[in-house]
Amino acid sequence: MTTSHALRLPSGPVDLSTLPTDATPGFDGDKEEGEQALLEMGAELAELQERLFAERTTGSSRNVLLVLQGMDTSGKGGVLRHTVGLVDPQGVRITSFKAPTEEEKRHDFLWRIRAALPGPGYIGVFDRSHYEDVLVVRVHGLAEPAEIERRYDAINAFEAELVESGSTLVKCMLHISAAEQKERLLARLDDPTKYWKFNPRDVDERAQWPAYRTAYETALERTSTAAAPWHVIPSDKKWFRNLAVGGLLLEALRGLDLRWPEADFDVAEQQRRLADEAPVG
Ligand code: AMP
Ligand code: MG
Numbered sequence: 481m482t483t484s485h486a487l488r489l490p491s492g493p494v495d496l497s498t499l500p501t502d503a504t505p506g507f508d509g510d511k512e513e514g515e516q517a518l519l520e521m522g523a524e525l526a527e528l529q530e531r532l533f534a535e536r537t538t539g540s541s542r543n544v545l546l547v548l549q550g551m552d553t554s555g556k557g558g559v560l561r562h563t564v565g566l567v568d569p570q571g572v573r574i575t576s577f578k579a580p581t582e583e584e585k586r587h588d589f590l591w592r593i594r595a596a597l598p599g600p601g602y603i604g605v606f607d608r609s610h611y612e613d614v615l616v617v618r619v620h621g622l623a624e625p626a627e628i629e630r631r632y633d634a635i636n637a638f639e640a641e642l643v644e645s646g647s648t649l650v651k652c653m654l655h656i657s658a659a660e661q662k663e664r665l666l667a668r669l670d671d672p673t674k675y676w677k678f679n680p681r682d683v684d685e686r687a688q689w690p691a692y693r694t695a696y697e698t699a700l701e702r703t704s705t706a707a708a709p710w711h712v713i714p715s716d717k718k719w720f721r722n723l724a725v726g727g728l729l730l731e732a733l734r735g736l737d738l739r740w741p742e743a744d745f746d747v748a749e750q751q752r753r754l755a756d757e758a759p760v761g
Contacts, residue, residue, distance in 0.1 A: 483727060483731060484709075484711060484727075484728055484731055485506070486505040487506070487711040487712065487724060487728065488710070488711055489709065489710040489711065489712050493697075493701060494696075494697040494698075494700045494701040495697065496655065496693050496697055496712075497693075499655060499712050499714075500655075501655050501657040501660065501715065501716045502660075502714055502716035502717060503714045504720045506724075506727075507720065507723065511717070511719045514717075514720055514723045515719050515723075517723055518562065518563065518566075518719070518722055518723045518726050519566075521566070521723075521726050521727070521730055522566035522567075524730060525567050525726065525729060525730055525733065526566060526567045526568060528730070528733035528734065528736075528738055529568060529571050529572075529603055529733065530568060530571070531738035531739070531740060532544065532601055532602075532736065532738055533568075533570075533601040533602070534601075534740060534741050535601060535738060535741060536599075536600040536601030538741045540600060540601070540646070541600045541645060541646040542600065542601070542646045542647075542736060543597075543598040543599065543600055543601060543602050543603070543604060543646060543647050543648075544598070544602075544603045544604070544648045544732055544733065545597070545598055545603075545604040545605075545606065545647050545648070546603065546604065546605045546652070546725070546729060547606045547611070547649065547651040547652065548560075548605065548606060548607055548609075548654065548725075549608065549609060549611050549615070549651075549652070549653050549654070550653060550654030550655070550715065551654075551656060551661060551685075551689075551692060552682045552685060552686070553656070553660075553664040553665060553668075553682070554654035554655070554656045554661075554715050555656075555715055555721050555722075556607045556654060558718055558721065558722060559654070559721065559722055559725050560605065560607060562722040563723075563725045563726045563729065564603070564605055564729075566726070567603065571601065571602055571603060572603050572604075572605060573598045573599075573602050573603070573604045574604075574605045574607060575596040575604070575605070575606055575607065576607040576608065577592070577593075577596075577606065577607065577608040577609060577612060589613040589631065590610055590634065590635075590638055593606075593609065593610045593638075597642070597647075598647070603729075610638070611635075611699055611703075613628075614632060614635070614695065614699050615692065615695045615696065618691075619691045619692055619695050632698075632699070632702040632703055635703050636702075636703055636705055636708075639703070639705065639707065639708040640705070640707050640708070642708075643707040643708060648732045648736065649707075649708040650711070650725075650728050650729060650732050651709065651710045651711060652710075652711050652712075652713050652724075652725055653696065653700060653710060653711070653712045653713065654713050654715040655712050655714055655715050656715045656716055657716055658686070660715075660716045661686060662686075665682060665686070700712070711724075711728055713725060
């Protein structure tokens, strides 16, 4: 299994061009073995998710928040389907953040984020996140530089507060190369069943690749904290991306040492009641 150790962003200045997009750190199998390894992880992921959900009945406030960031076509949706899809959807809260609405724009950038946080026992997944407010917003100058500057520390304080209140954050940047993005965009144009996924604006955004890279580097560098570290996932190989995020999620859940709640009733007494009942139905 890949581990956070192999994927965690080292502290210090970040240069994304030195971080691989097509490697498979911590895993030496091929695609078929990687897909198999992910499926095998599924049973444990599903059980631990259920334990987390069960724990809420004991008054625990613990939850997990998976943050997915990455350029267009980096595979946030693929991770949702293949990795998050391994657990019971009833225990998962997925939020896909789009450009803010008029109402959202009237509030602080964290307002809509707070509203989407997972409750006790849930695995929350952010498909894009508050990080867009220092990424696309920075690249397109959608806020004043001073406001963007303020946001890095605001994000760190916000995430520290979440961790303090019982959240485990798993932050993943899905790292693809510009060449891989081009192939994926072209593949969408080759296949009529994928036209709906194609947005001509993605080609405009692609032209801003260097500006996005700088914005990502700054964001990663300034918001990778001990409480909420960043992981950079080589994502040119879809199977590795799915496996790596699965491994991180599994590690986070294992780290919670989740126990099934004790019965808060007398089990033997309830068994007796059912055994002794008068005919029903
Ligand atoms: P998609 O993920 O393809 O559905 O696209 C969602 C779009 O919403 C992307 O172009 C994001 O850059 C944009 N978006 C998400 N959050 C923000 C934000 N806070 N400010 C501006 N645009 C955003
Ligand atoms: Mg898109």
